[in-house]
Amino acid sequence: xxxxxxxxxxxxxxxxxxxxxxxxxxxxxxxxxxxxxxxxxxxxxxxxxxxxxxxxxxxxxxxxxxxxxxxxxxxxxxxxxxxxxxxxxxxxxxxxxxxxxxxxxxxxxxxxxxxxxxxxxxxxxxxxxxxxxxxxxxxxxxxxxxxxxx
Amino acid sequence: xxxxxxxxxxxxxxxxxxxxxxxxxxxxxxxxxxxxxxxxxxxxxxxxxxxxxxxxxxxxxxxxxxxxxxxxxxxxxxxxxxxxxxxxxxxxxxxxxxxxxxxxxxxxxxxxxxxx
Amino acid sequence: xxxxxxxxxxxxxxxxxxxxxxxxxxxxxxxxxxxxxxxxxxxxxxxxxxxxxxxxxxxxxxxxxxxxxxxxxxxxxxxxxxxxxxxxxxxxxxxxxxxxxxxxxxxxxxxxxxxxxxxxxxxxxxxxxxxxxxxxxxxxxxxxxxxxxxxxxxxxxxxxxxxxxxxxxxxxxxxxxxxxxxxxxxxxxxxxxxxxxxxxxxxxxxxxxxxxxxxxxxxxxxxxxxxxxxxxxxxxxxxxxxxxxxxxxxxxxxxxxxxxxxxxxxxxxxxxxxxxxxxxxxxxxxxxxxxxxxxxxxxxxxxxxxxxxxxxxxxxxxxxxxxxxxxxxxxxxx
Numbered sequence: 001x002x003x004x005x006x007x008x009x010x011x012x013x014x015x016x017x018x019x020x021x022x023x024x025x026x027x028x029x030x031x032x033x034x035x036x037x038x039x040x041x042x043x044x045x046x047x048x049x050x051x052x053x054x055x056x057x058x059x060x061x062x063x064x065x066x067x068x069x070x071x072x073x074x075x076x077x078x079x080x081x082x083x084x085x086x087x088x089x090x091x092x093x094x095x096x097x098x099x100x101x102x103x104x105x106x107x108x109x110x111x112x113x114x115x116x117x118x119x120x121x122x123x124x125x126x127x128x129x130x131x132x133x134x135x136x137x138x139x140x141x142x143x144x145x146x147x148x149x150x
Numbered sequence: 151x152x153x154x155x156x157x158x159x160x161x162x163x164x165x166x167x168x169x170x171x172x173x174x175x176x177x178x179x180x181x182x183x184x185x186x187x188x189x190x191x192x193x194x195x196x197x198x199x200x201x202x203x204x205x206x207x208x209x210x211x212x213x214x215x216x217x218x219x220x221x222x223x224x225x226x227x228x229x230x231x232x233x234x235x236x237x238x239x240x241x242x243x244x245x246x247x248x249x250x251x252x253x254x255x256x257x258x259x260x261x262x263x264x265x266x
Numbered sequence: 267x268x269x270x271x272x273x274x275x276x277x278x279x280x281x282x283x284x285x286x287x288x289x290x291x292x293x294x295x296x297x298x299x300x301x302x303x304x305x306x307x308x309x310x311x312x313x314x315x316x317x318x319x320x321x322x323x324x325x326x327x328x329x330x331x332x333x334x335x336x337x338x339x340x341x342x343x344x345x346x347x348x349x350x351x352x353x354x355x356x357x358x359x360x361x362x363x364x365x366x367x368x369x370x371x372x373x374x375x376x377x378x379x380x381x382x383x384x385x386x387x388x389x390x391x392x393x394x395x396x397x398x399x400x401x402x403x404x405x406x407x408x409x410x411x412x413x414x415x416x417x418x419x420x421x422x423x424x425x426x427x428x429x430x431x432x433x434x435x436x437x438x439x440x441x442x443x444x445x446x447x448x449x450x451x452x453x454x455x456x457x458x459x460x461x462x463x464x465x466x467x468x469x470x471x472x473x474x475x476x477x478x479x480x481x482x483x484x485x486x487x488x489x490x491x492x493x494x495x496x497x498x499x500x501x502x503x504x505x506x507x508x509x510x511x512x513x514x515x516x517x518x519x520x521x522x523x524x525x526x527x528x529x530x531x532x533x534x535x536x537x538x539x540x541x542x543x544x545x546x547x548x549x550x551x552x553x554x555x556x557x558x559x560x561x562x563x564x565x566x567x568x569x570x571x572x573x574x575x576x577x578x579x580x581x582x583x584x585x586x587x588x589x590x591x592x593x594x595x596x597x598x599x600x
Contacts, residue, residue, distance in 0.1 A: 002515060003472075005459035012460060012468040015507055017424045017541075019172045024421075028168035029161035032212070036160025039207035040153050058210060059246035065211060066247065070254040073417050076265030082419025083538070087167030089419050090178050091185065092160070092211045093247065098419050099178075100251045104259035106415035109315035116259045120252065123418065126179045127213065128248070131186040132240055135220035138194035139228055139236035171421065178420055264416045266309045266316075266406045 024086050031081070031088025039065055039092070062093060069094035070101040078102070099123035152206045159201070159208030167212075182213050189217025193225075219243040267390065270484025272452045279446035280389040282598070283337075283396075283437045285554035286330025288323050290405070290431030292539070293551065296532045301556040302432075303330045309406055309431055316416075317351065320404035320433075323547075324349070324360040327433035328400050331554075335396075335437040342366040342437070343394040346384045348377040349402050349546055350429075351411060356402050366398065374575030375470075375499050376453065377401040378434060378550035379594040383450035385438040386596070400435030403545030412463070412580055425465040425503050428539035430531060434550025445561050449597045451481035455577065457590040463576075463583050466591075467504025467528075467541055470574040473591035474500060475511045478572050481595045482517065490521030492597070493566045496557070498549035498573035499528035501542030527552035527571075549573040553598075561600045568599045 003011065042064050046057040072078040078098045082089045089095055103122040107115035121128065163185070170181040189212075192198040198218040202209040209215060220240050227239025241248065269275040287302045294305035304326060313319040324347070332339060345364050347357030348371040361368035373380035381399035388394045406416045408429040414420050438447065456476050460469035474497045482488065489495060500508055505526040512519050528543035531552050553571050560566045572595040578587070 003458070003511075005457075008458040008472060009460065012465070012471075012507060015503070015510075016465065016468065017503065019423055021169070021172045024172055025165045025168045028164040032164025032167075033157035033161030033208075036156045036208045036211045037153060039160075039211040040156040043207055043210075054206075061207070061210070062247045063250040066250045067254055070251075070258050073419075074258045074262040076417060079417050079419045083421055085419075086421040087171055087181070088161075088164045090182070090421075091164045091167040091213055093213060093216065094211075095178075095419065096182070096213055096216070096247075097251050097254070098417070101255040101258045102264075102415040102417035102419075104255040105262055105264050105417055106410055108259045108263070109317070112259075116256060120255055123179055123414065124251070127182045127186050127216065130183040131190060131217050131220045134187040134190035134217060135224050135240050136236060138190050138221045139224035139239075140233075141194065142225055143228055143233050143236065263310075264316075264406070266416050 027084055028086045028088035031085030032091055035089070035092045035094055065093055066097040069097035073098045073101040074105065096124055096127060155205040156208035159205035160211055163212040163214060185212070185214045186217040189214030190221045193218040193221040216244060216247065269449070271480060273449055273481060273484035274383070274387055275449045275485065276386060276390040276447060278390065279448045280386045280438045280440065281442045281444045281446055282558065283439045283442045283444050284331055284334035285434065285436040285558055286327040286334055287434045287551040287555035288327045288330065288432055289551055292537065293430060293432055293531055295537060298531055298552065298556045301559050302551060303555070309404070316404055316406040316410060317355065320349070320351070320356045320402050320407050321359045323404065323431070323433040324356050324400055324402035325363050327402065327435040328360060328364055328398060331398065331400070331435040331437050337396060337437065339364060341396050342398045343396050344369065344388060345398045345400070346371065346381040347400045348372050348381060350374060350408055364398065373592060373594065374577055375544055375546050375548060376573040376575030376592050376594045377546045378498065378553060379571055379573035379596045382436060382438070382447065382596050383452065383594055386447040386450060389438050389440055395440045397438045398435060399438060400433065401546040401550050402433035403429055403431070403547040405429045405431045408545060422540050423464050424540055425467065426540040427466060427499065427501050427528060427542055427544035428532065429545035430543045430548040430551065432547035432551045434547055434554040436554050445558060445598050445600050447596060448599045449485055451477055451484060451595040453477040453592040453594045455590045455592050457588055459588045461588045463578060463589065465503060466544065466576045466589065467500045467502070468507055469576055469589040470591040470593070471500055471504040471507040471511065473593040474508045474572050474574045475515070477593040477595050478512065479515060479517060481570065488521060489517060489519050492522050492568045492570045494523045494525065495570045496572070497526045499542070499544040500526050500574055501528035501544065502534060503541050505529060530556070561598070568597065570595055570597045
């Protein structure tokens with residue numbers, strides 16, 4: 001091979017088809033916005049139907065969005081939406097639910113304990129770990145620098 | 151009116167995610183971890199709650215809100231119980247979300263097979 | 267038998283008695299669907315898991331190859347097989363069913379020509395007769411093992427490739443009626459530092475170039491000796507890179523047609539396959555299904571198939587390694 005690794009990496013990079021960043025962002029915006037719109041609608045429904053204050057309506061709203069996402073994942077539809085929507089379907093909490101339910105469904109063939117149980121957090125694990133660790137440090141920082149919570 | 155802001159803010163947060171995918175070339179896992187940490191830090195600075203008041207579901211639906219909720223729980227318990235509250239409070243607010251995800255995913259695995 | 271640095275030139279070329287090819291629905295919607303022996307309408311094949319479905323594909327392909335060769339399972343003296351799954355379980359469990367002495371190999375997507383080369387060597391050296399070479403891949407097993415659960419919503423970049431669901435097998439023998447394997451060039455591991463597992467075409471192209479050049483040098487042939495030179499699965503990103511590199515290195519590629527199985531198996535414009543096909547079955551089914559049929563019709567007299575493989579694992583990638591690749595080339599003549 002007459003090219004060095006460094007030269008080849010540049011050579012390959014120049015010939016890599018570009019990602020259509022602009023159209024991907026537009027689609028992510030539309031899809032993400034739409035999912036948030038649905039979330040807003042669900043929240044308003046809970047507030048009206050159960051006479052809940054906004055704060056309290058948050059929990060059933062999240063649970064409902066998660067249920068919707070698990071249903072779409074189970075129907076085999078979420079991954080098709082995602083190829084179009086990109087971050088628009090991955091960033092909302094529906095993406096989180098999709099990552100867990102898709103892993104659980106996929107690994108059912110290895111049994112409930114070692115398959116479903118052990119693999120459910122394959123993708124979502126990073127989110128939970130980093131979220132908790134970050135929250136810990138933020139909490140400690142508040143404690144040390146006298147925010148004393150709120 | 152909040153519907154409009156929910157759409158715009160939610161969409162904007164997703165654009166940030168898409169840029170992390172396409173420009174920073176991060177994997178979905180890296181991107182979500184980044185956004186969660188961002189949400190946690192923003193709540194630590196007291197900036198995420200105002201966004202929620204303003205944009206409603208546009209701020210509570212994206213994964214950044216998960217980071218916010220983790221910090222929120224920690225800080226609420228910190229005020230009540232002192233430093234141990236940081237540990238006891240982390241999952242308080244997010245319990246509904248995490249529990250729902252686990253339960254529904256498990257049930258789904260019992261009922262359906264992957265379709266490829 | 268050894269010619270040059272790493273080519274086996276067979277003085278009494280082994281014969282490909284017959285082949286068998288089985289594919290899934292996406293390949294059935296592609297331009298070559300009529301050339302495959304069996305096209306399945308779904309990916310499950312009525313099996314309880316993707317892995318069991320892939321195994322069924324390989325078992326069916328080997329069954330068809332054996333029956334097309336007018337032989338019985340007991341006539342097969344050796345089975346050389348490989349696939350992409352951990353511990354190459356598709357091949358192992360198919361070998362259990364076939365019952366012949368078994369050699370399992372891992373060459374990723376270069377397995378088709380790796381197994382054909384080994385089977386031909388065994389026949390040519392007198393180690394055996396009626397040797398079966400086969401390989402398989404399945405879109406869902408590969409996604410599950412190397413990337414994400416199949417229902418996970420991840421957006422694939424345009425450089426990504428689509429793993430072929432299918433299996434291809436061939437029976438190689440000392441005598442009979444069929445195209446001959448005249449030479450095989452064994453690849454070296456080539457790694458020019460590409461780390462992106464979603465751009466395997468660019469990672470594999472240098473390996474293809476290295477093996478094709480070694481083959482031409484060892485045999486003293488020029489590209490024009492062949493009616494067609496195909497790479498296994500460089501697809502839309504890797505294949506133009508390989509073409510450019512070969513031309514830059516002074517190889518007169520213009521003397522012949524240079525194509526790629528990953529670009530042939532799908533209608534890349536219409537089907538949602540990003541850069542094109544990949545997987546062990548890609549080069550296997552295109553070669554054994556489509557190319558051998560064209561040779562039988564007299565449209566092609568001499569072909570060189572350079573199957574390309576990316577030898578990474580999810581772990582090696584996570585540990586920050588780049589992607590080492592390999593290509594094995596086999597020349598088949600009518």
